[in-house]
Amino acid sequence: MQPSPATPPSGAPTLQSIAAEFGVSSATVSNALSGKGRVSEALAARIRDRAAALGYAPSSPARALRTGRSGVIGLVLPDLANPLFPRMAQAVEAAASREGYGVLIADSHGEVGAQTAALQRLVARGADGIIVVPRRGTRVLALDVPLAVIDTPATPGNTIASDHRAGGAALARHLLDLGHRALALVGESRESSVQRDRIGGLRAALPDGIRAETIWLEEAPETDFPALARDGITAFAASSDLHALRILTTLQRAGLAVPREVSVAGFDDLVFSAAVTPSLTTMAQDADRIAGGAVAALIARIDGGEAPAEAAAPMTLIARESTGPAPAPTADHPAPRSQREITP
Amino acid sequence: MQPSPATPPSGAPTLQSIAAEFGVSSATVSNALSGKGRVSEALAARIRDRAAALGYAPSSPARALRTGRSGVIGLVLPDLANPLFPRMAQAVEAAASREGYGVLIADSHGEVGAQTAALQRLVARGADGIIVVPRRGTRVLALDVPLAVIDTPATPGNTIASDHRAGGAALARHLLDLGHRALALVGESRESSVQRDRIGGLRAALPDGIRAETIWLEEAPETDFPALARDGITAFAASSDLHALRILTTLQRAGLAVPREVSVAGFDDLVFSAAVTPSLTTMAQDADRIAGGAVAALIARIDGGEAPAEAAAPMTLIARESTGPAPAPTADHPAPRSQREITP
DNA sequence: GAGGGTTGGTTAATCGTTTAACCTCGTCCG
DNA sequence: CGGACGAGGTTAAACGATTAACCAACCCTC
Numbered sequence: 001m002q003p004s005p006a007t008p009p010s011g012a013p014t015l016q017s018i019a020a021e022f023g024v025s026s027a028t029v030s031n032a033l034s035g036k037g038r039v040s041e042a043l044a045a046r047i048r049d050r051a052a053a054l055g056y057a058p059s060s061p062a063r064a065l066r067t068g069r070s071g072v073i074g075l076v077l078p079d080l081a082n083p084l085f086p087r088m089a090q091a092v093e094a095a096a097s098r099e100g101y102g103v104l105i106a107d108s109h110g111e112v113g114a115q116t117a118a119l120q121r122l123v124a125r126g127a128d129g130i131i132v133v134p135r136r137g138t139r140v141l142a143l144d145v146p147l148a149v150i151d152t153p154a155t156p157g158n159t160i161a162s163d164h165r166a167g168g169a170a171l172a173r174h175l176l177d178l179g180h181r182a183l184a185l186v187g188e189s190r191e192s193s194v195q196r197d198r199i200g201g202l203r204a205a206l207p208d209g210i211r212a213e214t215i216w217l218e219e220a221p222e223t224d225f226p227a228l229a230r231d232g233i234t235a236f237a238a239s240s241d242l243h244a245l246r247i248l249t250t251l252q253r254a255g256l257a258v259p260r261e262v263s264v265a266g267f268d269d270l271v272f273s274a275a276v277t278p279s280l281t282t283m284a285q286d287a288d289r290i291a292g293g294a295v296a297a298l299i300a301r302i303d304g305g306e307a308p309a310e311a312a313a314p315m316t317l318i319a320r321e322s323t324g325p326a327p328a329p330t331a332d333h334p335a336p337r338s339q340r341e342i343t344p
Numbered sequence: 345m346q347p348s349p350a351t352p353p354s355g356a357p358t359l360q361s362i363a364a365e366f367g368v369s370s371a372t373v374s375n376a377l378s379g380k381g382r383v384s385e386a387l388a389a390r391i392r393d394r395a396a397a398l399g400y401a402p403s404s405p406a407r408a409l410r411t412g413r414s415g416v417i418g419l420v421l422p423d424l425a426n427p428l429f430p431r432m433a434q435a436v437e438a439a440a441s442r443e444g445y446g447v448l449i450a451d452s453h454g455e456v457g458a459q460t461a462a463l464q465r466l467v468a469r470g471a472d473g474i475i476v477v478p479r480r481g482t483r484v485l486a487l488d489v490p491l492a493v494i495d496t497p498a499t500p501g502n503t504i505a506s507d508h509r510a511g512g513a514a515l516a517r518h519l520l521d522l523g524h525r526a527l528a529l530v531g532e533s534r535e536s537s538v539q540r541d542r543i544g545g546l547r548a549a550l551p552d553g554i555r556a557e558t559i560w561l562e563e564a565p566e567t568d569f570p571a572l573a574r575d576g577i578t579a580f581a582a583s584s585d586l587h588a589l590r591i592l593t594t595l596q597r598a599g600l601a602v603p604r605e606v607s608v609a610g611f612d613d614l615v616f617s618a619a620v621t622p623s624l625t626t627m628a629q630d631a632d633r634i635a636g637g638a639v640a641a642l643i644a645r646i647d648g649g650e651a652p653a654e655a656a657a658p659m660t661l662i663a664r665e666s667t668g669p670a671p672a673p674t675a676d677h678p679a680p681r682s683q684r685e686i687t688p
Numbered sequence: 689g690a691g692g693g694t695t696g697g698t699t700a701a702t703c704g705t706t707t708a709a710c711c712t713c714g715t716c717c718g
Numbered sequence: 719c720g721g722a723c724g725a726g727g728t729t730a731a732a733c734g735a736t737t738a739a740c741c742a743a744c745c746c747t748c
Binding site: 694696699701702705706707708709710712713714715717718 | 721728741
């Protein structure tokens with residue numbers, strides 16, 4: 001009984017329709033394709049060929065119903081419009097599909113309530129596990145579904161994240177090395193643990209005697225950056241390239257030369273960062289590594305094992321044109337004395 | 345027989361477990377919850393209460409298997425890292441979840457092969473339909489699954505899109521109204537039908553006698569924008585805010601005042617466009633409308649009907665600081681004579 | 689030449705929901 | 719009082735894949 005050319009009665013081929021062509025049972029076809037049961041190699045080969053020719057794909061609902069696994073993971077993001085997250089989404093999608101998983105997205109639109117709602121929707125849709133990038137310092141409620149959280153190493157419940165603190169420190173060192181002794185550290189909101197870590201890392205790496213002004217834009221939205229520069233600040237380090245860009249263009253507009261007179265640096269190496277003039281110096285996250293780690297941890301959890309916690313991924317400095325040597329101190333703005341200089 | 349407090353034997357509640365509590369059949373519970381069959385209102389109410397209390401959610405694989413509908417749509421994007429698409433993804437997700445659908449994403453990473461591969465993965469995962477934002481002028485292959493395409497009105501097979509051509513024309517008019525008579529139209533690639541339409545719309549709206557230089561960055565990546573400005577160009581219109589930003593910062597760096605000496609405008613109102621100084625004038629897409637239209641059309645197709653084709657959504661001009669009146673012509677750069685001025 | 693092992697399958701149950709078809713009362717009407 | 723009817727359920731079959739349990743040959747060995 002050879003395969004009849006007859007297409008399956010209607011729609012997509014199923015195990016049954018293929019089985020009927022060969023006059024065998026559907027279990028045999030299943031076994032042949034999965035290589036699990038006992039099927040003669042000859043028959044198995046013919047079945048595989050035929051299945052391939054028909055473009056057979058197992059019905060995922062049927063498989064999901066039987067096995068209890070949907071092969072889909074959920075991804076909850078605070079705000080897709082924020083340029084940082086698409087990068088993460090892209091990396092997660094790539095990592096997941098490499099592992100044979102699909103990705104169901106949910107945007108919590110920045111609202112805390114929507115975040116939990118999104119989680120539940122994803123669970124209801126049958127996600128095997130969920131990756132959450134929590135909104136500003138939100139604690140993710142424990143759910144009875146495997147979870148992986150991308151936040152900061154410091155956050156309890158965090159699965160994997162960039163070492164934002166070390167990243168901040170490295171950026172601080174970069175600026176110190178360039179001779180800057182008066183910096184402005186610009187964040188948006190203290191409530192974001194990521195931003196707290198970045199700014200905190202920057203601060204902590206600055207020795208005493210260095211002038212450092214911390215500005216939270218949420219609290220001081222009208223900050224006059226050019227005025228700060230004229231007041232002696234020679235470098236701005238922002239917690240995001242978006243703010244760095246804002247600072248950069250504002251300084252440029254005010255006639256200040258970047259990086260000759262003032263340096264500017266940010267975080268995350270956003271799409272535009274390389275495109276602007278001067279191109280932005282930035283601390284980049286290794287999105288692929290973070291996403292890969294999150295996906296791996298999540299899958300491990302789905303498969304029952306505990307996740308091998310790899311907490312902090314290093315960030316890397318991308319030094320571009322927007323940072324340069326600190327300008328020579330003028331009489332107007334003497335260099336602040338650092339402790340290092342005082343104690344020889 | 346009242347509901348026993350006993351939780352269902354294991355895991356999530358099912359129709360059966362609830363039915364058992366009430367001593368009725370699972371069909372009755374199904375009917376009570378869906379309001380379809382014949383169930384006494386009293387019993388139905390008790391069942392609904394209990395289901396709500398238990399947090400019952402129907403198993404989506406089971407439902408999908410039975411009904412042939414997964415309640416999930418796929419979204420294929422060319423490149424999530426490109427800031428234009430997340431906006432669209434966000435709007436699609438919002439519209440879809442409003443309609444009770446989940447969104448499965450797939451990033452084709454700009455590769456044409458990956459685009460078809462992504463489509464097939466999504467179909468295999470059981471997507472009821474797919475929304476595609478095709479990569480630069482790629483024709484989407486016909487699949488046996490409902491499709492909605494977001495490209496340009498001109499593209500065959502397109503479902504819905506912004507009227508990029510009219511948007512270009514409107515932007516051109518804005519610049520003409522400001523007195524500009526020498527423009528540079530800057531696109532990235534001719535292969536993108538969206539960009540062709542935008543630049544084409546700009547060109548077409550310019551009367552004879554207006555100087556207009558079209559620049560495709562893919563072909564002339566080293567274009568010297570400040571030189572163009574010094575050569576008499578007073579306005580740059582870019583097919584994307586990303587390029588507009590690049591032009592803006594390059595001009596600023598070169599010491600040209602925007603918009604006093606040169607105007608710059610772009611498309612899409614990307615995240616950073618309002619944040620830079622000067623803020624960017626831009627032609628914005630109505631992402632919610634496009635996404636909503638695409639989702640509606642797709643669902644209509646899924647439900648068997650033909651989609652009500654609403655082809656072109658208008659774009660809206662967001663005039664900000666980066667465009668202003670054309671500078672008074674100097675002896676060095678006399679205003680080109682427009683036909684309008686010649687024939688009174 | 690009977691028992692044991694191996695090979696190559698088949699049968700049937702199961703996952704949870706939906707839905708058409710059927711059944712069993714009680715009621716009402718002619 | 720017999721039959722029709724409606725209200726309120728129940729039964730059972732499907733959807734398609736997986737998998738444990740079973741079974742029929744056949745081969746080999748003692």
